[in-house]
Amino acid sequence: MSNKVLLRISEVQELTGWSRAKCYAMASSGEIPTIRSGRSVRVPIGPFMRWIEGRTKGGSVLDAA
Numbered sequence: 001m002s003n004k005v006l007l008r009i010s011e012v013q014e015l016t017g018w019s020r021a022k023c024y025a026m027a028s029s030g031e032i033p034t035i036r037s038g039r040s041v042r043v044p045i046g047p048f049m050r051w052i053e054g055r056t057k058g059g060s061v062l063d064a065a
Helices: 009-016 020-029 045-054
Strands: 006-008 035-037 040-044
Touching: 006 009, 006 045, 009 020, 009 040, 020 040, 040 045
Parallel strands: none
Antiparallel strands: 006 040, 035 040
């Protein structure tokens, strides 16, 4: 998955452990960065990882990757 630029919601779910409903709700509300193309919703990995990094306390998520 490291060479992908855009993630499907199911991939965000797999990476985070969040429920499908939570992922879609966060995408729908604009809480996580998304790109929409018609009915498809994709999450750009770079902005998403920075979004996570900005909410992480006491360490770097990117250091663990």
